[in-house]
Amino acid sequence: MSAPIQVSEGVTKVIIKPGDGTQGVRKGASVTVHCTGMLTDGLKKFWSTHDPGQSTFTFKAGVGQVIQGWDEGTMTMVLGEKSRISMIGEKGYGPNGFPAWGIPSNAGLTFELEIIRIQ
Numbered sequence: 001m002s003a004p005i006q007v008s009e010g011v012t013k014v015i016i017k018p019g020d021g022t023q024g025v026r027k028g029a030s031v032t033v034h035c036t037g038m039l040t041d042g043l044k045k046f047w048s049t050h051d052p053g054q055s056t057f058t059f060k061a062g063v064g065q066v067i068q069g070w071d072e073g074t075m076t077m078v079l080g081e082k083s084r085i086s087m088i089g090e091k092g093y094g095p096n097g098f099p100a101w102g103i104p105s106n107a108g109l110t111f112e113l114e115i116i117r118i119q
Helices: 068-074
Strands: 006-007 011-017 030-039 044-048 058-059 082-087 111-118
Touching: 006 030, 006 111, 011 068, 068 111
Parallel strands: none
Antiparallel strands: 006 011, 011 082, 030 044, 030 058, 030 111, 082 111
């Protein structure tokens, strides 16, 4: 694992497995990931594409389709990379939290993301 890398104010990344280094995520690209979301405090899992009945997740990068910290973190990744992205609450679900997943107001979040495909 790499040392923590400051992505932006309130968002850090630790590279678990480097990617191929040739194809980076670009704004507007369709990105498919495997991911596991956890509360930073205690790393309690709230969602994973590896759970039974779940599959990879696809979104458009850098255009606000996902929470801000996730967008900022994935914009620094390359194809095949697996990283742990951590963010402060305001770059996650903010004051509303996400009660359906047990995410409280202003909770810090950590996502383990692996870039599977970039189109």
